[in-house]
Amino acid sequence: MYLNYRLTELTDLESCYPFIRDRFHYEENLKKDVLPLWKILIEEGCCISQVVEDRDQPVEKRHVAFGMSFFATDRFMEEAKTSLPPFLHLRVLEKWKRGIRPFIKKEEVSKAQAGQGLNVIALHYGWDFHRYNLENFIKIRQFCTQAFLTLVSGYRVKDFAEEVYEPEERDIITNLGCDTYRDYKEFLGSKYLPKSVEKGHPYLMGVTAERARKKPGTAAAAIALLGSPRFYFQSAEQEILRRALLGESDEEIAKSLGISLITVKKRWQIGRASC
Numbered sequence: 001m002y003l004n005y006r007l008t009e010l011t012d013l014e015s016c017y018p019f020i021r022d023r024f025h026y027e028e029n030l031k032k033d034v035l036p037l038w039k040i041l042i043e044e045g046c047c048i049s050q051v052v053e054d055r056d057q058p059v060e061k062r063h064v065a066f067g068m069s070f071f072a073t074d075r076f077m078e079e080a081k082t083s084l085p086p087f088l089h090l091r092v093l094e095k096w097k098r099g100i101r102p103f104i105k106k107e108e109v110s111k112a113q114a115g116q117g118l119n120v121i122a123l124h125y126g127w128d129f130h131r132y133n134l135e136n137f138i139k140i141r142q143f144c145t146q147a148f149l150t151l152v153s154g155y156r157v158k159d160f161a162e163e164v165y166e167p168e169e170r171d172i173i174t175n176l177g178c179d180t181y182r183d184y185k186e187f188l189g190s191k192y193l194p195k196s197v198e199k200g201h202p203y204l205m206g207v208t209a210e211r212a213r214k215k216p217g218t219a220a221a222a223i224a225l226l227g228s229p230r231f232y233f234q235s236a237e238q239e240i241l242r243r244a245l246l247g248e249s250d251e252e253i254a255k256s257l258g259i260s261l262i263t264v265k266k267r268w269q270i271g272r273a274s275c
Contacts, residue, residue, distance in 0.1 A: 001136055002056045005147035007243060008049035008068065009256070013038050016051060016066035019126040021165070022089050030093060037096055038068065041123075045106040046071050048120070048155070050147045052140060064132070065144050067125035069152070071109055076102035077119040077159055085192040086184045086202045088163055089123055117158030117209060120223075145176075149222050154241070160223050161206035170203045177212065177220025178205040240267050 008016070013035050017023060026034060041047040052065035070092070072080070084091050095102045104112065112118045125148075127140050152160075161181060164170050170180065182204040187193040193201050207220040215221050243253045254261045 001054050001132070001139070003052060003064070003140065003143045004055050005050050005052045005143065005150075006248070007151075007256075008042060008051045008066065010039055010042060012051050012063065012066075015063050019063070019066045019128055020124040021126040022087070022124060023126075025087060025090055030090075033093060033097060037093060041068065041070055041103065045109060046103040047123070048148070048151045050144075050151055052143055052147060063128070065125075065127045065140050067122070067144055067148055069120050069122045069148070070103045071112070072102055072119040072121045072161075073104055074119065077121065077161065080121065080161060080204065081181050081206070085187055085190075086163065086204075087192070088121065088161075088204075092123060113156050117156040119159045119161075120152060120155070120157050121160075122162035145219070149219060152223055157223055158209045159206065160208075160220070161204060163202045163204055165202050170205065173205045177215040177218030178207045179211060180204070181206045240264055 017035065023031075038049075042049060047068055047070040049068040050066070051063055053062040054064045055062065057064075076092075076095070080088055080091075092102050104118075109118065125144060127137065127144070129137070132140065160178075162173065162178070164173055174180070180203055184193060184202055184204070188201060189195055207215070207223065212218075212221045212223065239257065240253050243256060248256065250261060250264045254264045257264075
């Protein structure tokens, strides 16, 4: 098994859907809306998303894991931490279908970067549970965490949140430096959390930049402890920088983005001038 990660592309979405741990929450009438939502998040630059591949597998079987986190509005982050029912991925989809954007617009991302920072919420992640033994599964999971930390390090984060579904997962996230924002116990016995799911009911975990400053050396600190931006790259330069950090050559970047090699070189030059 030779693992590699890269930015998610639109052509990856269909094959990544079976990996997400939340797919069983989507009835058929909702399932058809998930991929269009992902497409918008990627196209509008409203998310961080990565695909993990096993390069020892044939091309059509390389996908082994997927993750997507989105840049939430202040209002949605506050609602998530105080009042929204559990399963935030469903709450995001519900609002989007009603014409309410729980994620910020592309131009607002840059403004937040230059200001107090971004709210980042883990929307989906998951792995291929069928092809790998426990040892390799643990490696894949650790690799997913590292991929996310690498990608999010390019952003200024003020608040991070993620739902987990088991006490064991909560303990893992706690050891990484996150706090328990909510345990959703008030919803047990309701339509949102029937008694049958009491043992595996969700928890909302997270960390603010302020709290992260008190947890040096943790993964939470790596997410949130970012100083003022040192460079002022435009979105085009940021895109080639992210891909370069993931190991793509200039030629591969040009092919991935559908631009010429000369354009890639020019964007590097512009980026250097901004330093």
